[in-house]
Amino acid sequence: MTTGTDVAVFVGLQASGKSTFFDQRLSGRYTLVSKDLFPRGARNKQRRQMRLVDEHLAAGRPVAVDNTNPSPREWTPLVELAHAHGATATAYWFPPDVTGSLRRNAAREGRARVPDAGVLATLRQLRKPSTEAGFDAVREVRFDGRGGFEVRAEPLHAPGSPDDxxxxxxxxxxxxxxxxxxxxxxxxxxxxxxxxxxxxxxxxxxxxxxxxxxxxxx
Ligand SMILES: Nc1ncnc2c1ncn2[C@@H]1O[C@H](COP(=O)(O)OP(=O)(O)OP(=O)(O)O)[C@@H](O)[C@H]1O
Ligand SMILES: [Mg+2]
Structure with a gap:
């Protein structure tokens, strides 16, 4: 039985729109947890993140984890923690557009801009999340071309469909x-x-x- 609380796990390259998506679509309903918000020199960001997610879930608050979270190594502990609290885990999958990410990243300034090598390293690790990997639901998020986002539930790509x-x-x-x-x-x-x-x-x-x-x- 679930508590009705959810953990939203973002999965996508740097500069794929994750934080903007949170602001537009989930803020107000979900509490944001992101390693990007921790002080620069914070020690053991992973442990700190898991503790925060744990605390929010214990208080019954839905949480969105806004990191690149590229692979099961990052998702699985979050999915397991969600389930341990009787919460669901929803993956928000930002399909990779490496050229676009590199271009958008190059346009950023200060701490928000990451080295290209970081984007490419994430690309190598990136795996598509699935219900087989433990998620209760997977949603695919794309830019809508008007400054917003299109969100679709998986499964998306029936063979031969326009989305294939x-x-x-x-x-x-x-x-x-x-x-x-x-x-x-x-x-x-x-x-x-x-x-x-x-x-x-x-x-x-x-x-x-x-x-x-x-x-x-x-
Ligand atoms: N809906 C949108 N349509 C078009 N461009 C967008 C949209 N959302 C964000 N962008 C562009 O993409 C850039 C990256 O967005 P954002 O910072 O949300 O990405 P991110 O995935 O959170 O990146 P990071 O993983 O590095 O934190 C923004 O600077 C903006 O230029
Ligand atoms: Mg971000």
């Missing part, structure tokens, strides 16, 4: 780091960092529509 990345539509291109309109022949747009990943054989450099989902956790 294999259809090479704008969404699929974005997920593979392609500029809308770039053809499969020309391949993904190339920042030096993305080219570097491609040379190393990372899926970012593969053409969309290949039957390989690099973010599939199965």
């Amino acid at each position: 990345p294999a259809d090479h539509g704008a969404a699929g291109q974005a997920a593979f780091g392609m500029r809308a309109g770039a053809s499969a022949r020309t391949g993904p747009t190339s920042s030096p960092a993305v080219r570097c990943l491609r040379r190393k054989g990372h899926p970012t450099g593969k053409r969309p529509g290949r039957p390989v989902d690099p973010f599939d956790t199965r």
Whole structure:
């Protein structure tokens, strides 16, 4: 039995819109927990984060965990803590658009801007969250092109549907780091960092529509 309380776990690259999404859609209903809000020199941020989430859940407050949370290593303790409190765990999945993230990150200033290498390191770790991985629900979040967000519940990609990345539509291109309109022949747009990943054989450099989902956790 659940308490009706929820832990929202954001999963996405840096500069994918997670914090803006929280402000627009969840603030007021969820208490924000983010390592980005801890003092710079704070020790053991992971333990501090888990303690905060624990305290909020114990008080019956829904919590949103706004970090990149790229893989089961980060999710699983949060999912388990939610369930231990009788709460649900909902993943908010921000599909990777590495070119866009690098561009938006480059436009940021001060502490908000992270080294490109940090974005690429997260990309390598990033896995798509799923109910098989323990989440009670998964929602996919995309920019809506008007400064807001589109949120859809999984499962999203029935084969052949307009949302299927294999259809090479704008969404699929974005997920593979392609500029809308770039053809499969020309391949993904190339920042030096993305080219570097491609040379190393990372899926970012593969053409969309290949039957390989690099973010599939199965
Ligand atoms: N809905 C939106 N539509 C278009 N651009 C957006 C939208 N939301 C955010 N952005 C742009 O994306 C940038 C990154 O957003 P945000 O800081 O929310 O990302 P983040 O995923 O929280 O990044 P980080 O993981 O580094 O904290 C913003 O500076 C803004 O320029
Ligand atoms: Mg943020």
